[in-house]
Each structure stands twice: as C-alpha cells, then as structure tokens.
Amino acid sequence: MTRAQDGFAVEATGALPNPSAVGLVAVIVAATDGEPRALTVRVPGQATGRETGLPAGPLVPEHPTLERGLRAWVERQTQQRLGYVEQLYTFGDRDRQGDDSGGLHSLSVAYLALVREMRSAALPEASWHNWYAFLPWEDWRAGRPATLDDIEAKLLAWAAGAVDAKIRRRREDRLGLTFGIGGGAWNEERVLERYELLFEAGLIPEAQGQSGEACATDIATTGRPMTFDHRRVLATAIGRLRGKIKYRPVVFELMPPTFTLFQLQRTVEALSGANLHKQNFRRLVAQQGLVEETDEVTSGAAGRPARLVRFRREVLLERPAPGFRLTPSRRSS
Amino acid sequence: MTRAQDGFAVEATGALPNPSAVGLVAVIVAATDGEPRALTVRVPGQATGRETGLPAGPLVPEHPTLERGLRAWVERQTQQRLGYVEQLYTFGDRDRQGDDSGGLHSLSVAYLALVREMRSAALPEASWHNWYAFLPWEDWRAGRPATLDDIEAKLLAWAAGAVDAKIRRRREDRLGLTFGIGGGAWNEERVLERYELLFEAGLIPEAQGQSGEACATDIATTGRPMTFDHRRVLATAIGRLRGKIKYRPVVFELMPPTFTLFQLQRTVEALSGANLHKQNFRRLVAQQGLVEETDEVTSGAAGRPARLVRFRREVLLERPAPGFRLTPSRRSS
DNA sequence: GGCACAATGCTCAGAATGAGCATATATGAG
DNA sequence: CTCATATATGCTCATTCTGAGCATTGTGCC
Secondary structure, eight states: TTTTTSSSOOOOOOOOOSOEEEEEEEEEEEETTEEEEEEEEOTTTTOOOOOOEOOOEEEETTTTSSHHEEEEEEEEHHHHOOOEEEEEEEETTTTTTSSSOEEEEEEEEEEEEEEOOOOOOOOOOEEEGGGGGGEEEEEOTTTTTTTTHHHHHHHHHHHHTSHHHHHHHHHHHHHHHHOOOOSOOOOTTTHHHHHHHHHTTTTSSGGGGTTOOOOOOOOOHHHHOOOOTTHHHHHHHHHHHHHHTTSSGGGGGSSOOSOOOOHHHHHHHHHHTBOOHHHHHHHHHHHTTTTEEEEOOOOOSSOOEEEEEEEEEHHHHSSOOOOOOOOOTTTTT | OOSSSSSSOOOOOOSSSSOOOEEEEEEEEEEEEEEEEEEEEEEOOOTTTOOOOOOOOEOOOSSSSSHHHHHHHHHHHHHOOHHHHHHHHEEOOTTTTOOOTTOEEEEEEEEEEEEEOOSSSSSSEEEEEEGTTTTGGOOTTTTSTTHHHHHHHHHHHHTTEEEEEEEEHHHHHHHHHOOOOTTTTOOOOHHHHHHHHHHHOOOSSGTTTTTOOOOOOHHHHHHHOOSTTHHHHHHHHHHHHHHHTTTTGGGGSSOOSOHHHHHHHHHHHHHHHHHHHHHHHHHHHHHHEEEEEEEOOOOOSSOOEEEEEEHHHHHHHHHSSOOOOOBSSSSOO
C-alpha cells in the first residue's frame, strides 16, 4: 500500500482500504395514458408519510457489470423486461442517505430504466405512481402549477432571511436560475437543482433532522416525500431523461409497438412537463424519420382516426443524434 | 435484513451486505497552447508500456460528499485549484479493473476536473500529456488521422471474422455508428464507444489476458496504453466534455483570465478534435454574450493584434444553456 | 514598400423554427 | 340528419439560424 494515503498514488483501482457499503437504486419509468410513472415500493419502518421509496437493493457481486446486475435483479423481481438502462449518478453524501451502515461509508449507484407500459401482473409490494405526485411543481402541462405561488413566496422569504447581503444575492440568483423567479426562464431540465434548492430552503420534509428546523410546508405544496434521499434520485432521473429525449430517441422505449403520433407527443409532454405545438411536433418526427407508417388506423375514440406508426429502428444507425427538440407551445402555457 | 436478498427490498440505502472496495479516479484536464492535456501519474509495478495511469486513490470517508473529498485530495496533492468538477461514471466491471481486491467487489467512481493551465510547480510524480497520445484517432484537427486507415482495415477484418451473419451485420453496424465506416458520419462525442469497440476487437493491449489473444496492433496505431481501465475512463471524460461544451460554458474553466477569441477557438478545437469556421465561431460567441472586451490587445505575435476578452460570468445567470455548437468547417478537414 | 499572417466586418443562400390557418373525418347529442 | 366537438393532417409564412465565403484592416518582418 505504498503511498495510498499520502502520495498522489495509484493503487490498483480495486485494491483500496476502507471498504464501503454499496447499493443500487433504480428509477423505473413507464408512461401510461400519457402520464409519467415511476415504480415505487413500500418501505416498512419509516416515519409516517415517508414509507414510499424507490426499488433498491444490495450490489450483487455475481454479475460482470453493474448494469447487468441491475437488469437481472429487476427483471427477476418484477417480471418486467427493461428496455433502456442508463447509469444516473453515484450518491455518496454522508448525511443524506439515511443511516450510516455501521461505520462503512455508504454509496448508492442509481440507474434509470425505461419500460413499456405494463398493466398486468401488479407486483405485490410495488406500485406505479405519477412522478409529479412527488415533484408537483414540475408539471406545466396544464399551465403554471398552482403550487408555485406558495413555493415562490416561501423561497423569497428564505432568500430574504439570509445572514448577509452577499448570501442573499447568491440565493436570489439561484431562485432566478432554477425557478425563474425574477424574470428568468423556466428550464425544464433543472429538476434536481430545483429540488435541492427546496431542500436547502427547508421546504422538504426529508431535510428534517438535517438542519433540525421544522418543515414549513405541506404535501400539497411540495409533494409527497419519499424514503431516504430517493426523491433526489427521482429528480436526477427526471432531469436526465428530459435532457436525453432531446437528442436521443429514447421515448420509444416507453411506447407500445405501434402508436399514434399524438400518443407519442403526449408521452414526450408527460416526460418534459410541457405542452408542444402539435403540427410542429409532427413535422419534426417526420423530418427525422423517427417513425414509419403501418397500414392500421385507430378507431373508436372521438375525432378523426389516426394512423398507427412504429419506431424506425434504422434511425439508430443513421442520424448522428436523433431526438426531439422541445419548444413549448405558447398557446397552452 | 428482511428481504434483502429476496424480495424487491428496500433496505436502508446504506445498510447492505457485501462491503466493496471503492476508489476515486480523476481525469484532470488542462489546455495549454491549444493542446488538450490530462494529468497522469507513473504507476510502478505495471507491465512495460503500461505504467502511465490517471491519478487515483482511495475513497476518503472524512468528507461529506464525494466531490468535496476529491477536491480536497487533488488540491492537497497538486496545489492545483480545481475549477469545474463533475462526476463522470462509476465503473464496476468485474473483469476490467485490474485486480479483484481480495474478494471485495471493486468500484471506481470517476470524476472529470477542469483546471487552468499550470506551468509552474511540476509535480514530482505527475506529468501532463496530450490526451490524443492515448487516443490518436480522435484528433481530426489536421485532417483525418492517418492511424484510421490501419484501424479501419483491422476493424473490417474483425467484422468479417464474425462467426455468423447476424453477428457480422451487428459488427458492421457498429463500425458505421462509431467510426463512420461505410458511409456514416464521424460523431466526435462517441469517444467511449469507439474505444470500447477497439477493445472488443482486440486492438487494445489493455484487453490482454481478457480474451487471451495477442494484440494485433502497435502503439503508433492505437495509441499509448494506460494502467488498468484508465484509458476507458479517459475516453469517457473526453466524450462527456465534448458534449458538454456544446451547451454549457465550461471551456472558460480552462482559459486564463483574459484571452483572445482565437485562443478560445483553439481550445474548443483541441477538446472537440475538429476545426471550426473562424468567423462563425466569433459570431456565435458574440451572439451568446459569452465574453466581454477588455481594453487590452495582444502584441508581439505575427498578424494583426487581437483584442483580449474575458468570460462574462453573468451568462451563467442569463441564458438557459450557453455553450458552443460545433460545426466542423469543411475547409480544413 | 511588400509580404505573410491574423483579426475583423459583412453578405448571402438555404435550412430550421415558431406560429397559425384551413380542411378532413370521426363520435355523440338532440 | 345535423350540429357540436374532437382530433388528424396539410400547408403557409415570416423570422431566425447556419454554413460558407469575400473583403478589408492592422502588425511584424525582410
């Protein structure tokens, strides 16, 4: 162990002291009926109102890669085939993870998985939840969320309560950047930054025992809490996914084999939390060659029947980076 | 530990069995004289030609977050102030990390750090290397890298040698996607995918002992090897950085306090490995308001003196996502 | 002065974007 | 049957963005 503590050492990447407890957390996402859903489980022994968490488990060392371990684990537990899987982030904050695992430093490696809608086989302990139940300020599809009035007021109070002018200025800047308070624009990708800001401002019940202060908000305003730091993980996932759909055709992992363009649009809107201009959305999808027509059309629903399309897998080989640009329509927001 | 192995359990994220060995690896990047450089260290006891590695070390549990731990560790060792720091990826492949750490599953959490050029204080064990020494096919600034002829031939042979037609087809698709072989475009962000493809094709010496086959290439073709899987980490970093500079003003972390637009362009080109159209680059920087003029100009060098500019920090608060679009100029490629 | 070399200003055609109008074809109420 | 309603789909148009290139302006150097 030469210079392991001291020099700018390179030990074998694996041969290190201080073993740590490592876990996996999964954000498993589906989109059903135009709503974005995450798979949650009930965690016994948590404080009231905080029993809902993300599927999490130990690192299983049998598998050659972390991702394959995760796949096997999830697929075995849920009979749910995972499509797209992506590593999200490794969380290792001392004071945000719940407990401390008997002196071991604890890490959790978070993954994002996209699955096709699964109606059958409800899991015994797991259930799907609209992810905006946990982060209600993120859903702008029906216009500016009402909860933001309350949140803004409390955040402004928090900024005003800073100990000195410099910190106050910094806080105000952050309010502008994340929540668009004070003339800034709402950037739908900054999900994590918004959550973290609320956390710091003491508006998130999960922060209890952190700063010690009582939480100044109710669930209606700041959404349903989750176990440990799982809401943070969820926020990370949403932010990442909102970014990704702009330049990679990942939404199709959430769609059934055939679908209409409007269903596709609804799904993109569900993920991004904003409404899109319909005609331009179709033009985009057409231009990029993302889908090909089938010879079927929908029937039964109101309105003119729509043509069913399917994802053109070939685009994965063609364009440099196919995806959607998300320009919110002015109309409905 | 109810259901820890069995159910779809959520234990405390930290309270998990199977402790693992966790390390940190850092890709520390600077840009000096228009060349992209990474900080490397010499690792004793490695096979000849593979003594060069990235700075790596144990996870230090004293710090509240991983990132702060990394900062403290690097800044202490190098007297080098880190500007931008970002978590890259957590590598946990069983068979790619070097050794196995006595039965512990080993992970390494990789970080990317950007630093301002540092000429003074050469570190005792560390040195800066042009990162294209390790990945020579990634540098298109002087036109298509010569090494690609050799690489293409070998990759095509690898694809042709597939056991059945289906696998061959898949391999050919990947050649097109990553290296643009067969009519595809070169996407400068796919650094990792290209490296991994070469690895799988047996063209990377680090793969030795992996598939067992001798390596079919020399350093001139496939670049300088590194310790363990560090070249993979470097490739991850380059790909990520190339993506990031397009939508975030991170290049400025690599620039001195004042600089000319051309120096900025050279830096962006160094990172992205492609040349840009000069006038359009200036237009872009001007439009985005990324810099503000100083009243100084350069002197001494050949050519008309250039105005020195500095980064406008305010943009961090203004635009939704300032950065560069990288459209390679046709002229010089 | 004349040359090499950058910096800087400006133009222009084509593509991409944001917005909206118009029309087609369903369902369901009355 | 007809109308209201809801969606699907085609098309236009002004604006902005992009990629490319021409022209001019300063400097150091021989």
